Amino acid sequence: MDELRKTKQHAYDWLKKKNPTHWSRSHFSIRSHSDMLVNNLSESFNKMILEARGKPILTMMEIVRTKIMLLIVKKKEEADKWKGILCPKIKKKLDVNIKDSLRCVPSHAGGDKYQVECGLGSQHVMDLVQNSCSCKNWHLTGIPCIHALAVIHVKNEFPETYVQTCPVRGLKQWAPLSNMLPILPPLLRKPPGRPTKVRRKEPDEPQTIERLSKRGVEMRLKDIKLVFEPSNRLPQVSKRVPQLNKVPQVSYLLPQLIKKLL
Template structure:
């Protein structure tokens, strides 16, 4: 879940809820236009979402947010048993304000990607050895919200970032400058086209699994080449890996002590080694969440077509008035306010934020195409001037 601002003269916020389909791709669920981003509006939005999705038991749901204003408490109230995760990229953006450096960044992401508790503790100890302050800052954050080692198993979801909402908001960039009705119609047409394209693409796909899931499983098949599975009885195996690592795989419960199988619902390399020893197909042990049939079923519901204003029913109510217009001082802004890290990246990488492909030449060293030396170009090259003088004298 995420929120983004509208660019029209009246301002406002667009609240979005985006899910994941069986191919690990973006699946927009709901949008809403509100005046401000606060607890009341998020609570109203979540209440309608729970009602539309018919969520009676929130224990089987996972919510990923950037901890917007009022959203954390709204999730606690409307989805009390759901697992609420914080975007790891958002966490790192706050972390690097006071703890900079590539080594600390790499260690934080290693802590976030750790799949079991002992691995998480080992990475945290290495972080403490690098920086006591950075370790203390990260230790104050609940690992259940940002590290895979503490995520709930059985949800078939191990994502760490909220990129899908960010991608959806980026697609709606131009639409957010339109009036309300035009914006909603533009978003609706985009959703119609997206669902049609996805249906046609999956109809051409042959196979039991969705394409992206097939790629993940193929990578696990390559990883299993370095694992040795030893049968221990009662459908349990001991898997030996390089660097002295050792894990236990339970084929009956579809679990591995590295927890990757339980987190994603896709067999890890250790599990694939055991499956191959049993002369079975790894595809048969993937969760039903990622099957092609599940994907097709999720895109079966169609969005009802809508008539234009010429066929709208006339009612005897007063016409709806626009929101109160309050002009902010200065020139109207179209681009959102960048964070500290984003501002530095933008200023160095491009001259105009509207033209991200145009690279700035600030800070680059000028080189001469004639003598291949730095500090001048061919117009002011001493070699070129010398040859020109000799030619003139002759």
């Protein structure tokens, strides 16, 4: 934060106003066992259900259910081909940590605790029984950090057995929250106009340039010879229309315009 303050003061002030649990891994909750700081998962899911967003509610839910069913079957078939007890990506992360743990030197501190040194000034306390390390990476991701892997290597144990299994209890076993009101469905309110189907973009997201805006374009009706200008004024008679004796009144042409449109 001090380095950011020296380079970009406005970015430092903006981050100070935000809750650090939303942008700093040091303040993340350890319940989810994830250190991801991006929203790629939600963006990928939104792209998958792009076809169903404009459908009626029942049709939309059925399309989403079918897509999720096919995705689960595809992942199940891929999981049947795995070798070992870990997922490929978790195995890859564990192998990287094992390689980096070779530069760490563990020292037994009594009981189940170890003191692990990884270079000058880098020293952490590790407990294999509690599955904890002072670097907090093991708690945050559920994957043994380099300090824990150095101790596991000294004890000649398998690193795969120390990876968090992350079990989840059933819905009926979830603890009720007495300090919260029940979550009710939102009130049905139909806004005026056509329903929007385009995804809402963020303020800093670039705008698409494939379609030009119609703002400022004159709208013409050839049958009535009127020109609608991009303003709040009443339609005016086109100057290119040959005039006879006098200019027709706009109030006289409005009923004809409404009749033509209906």
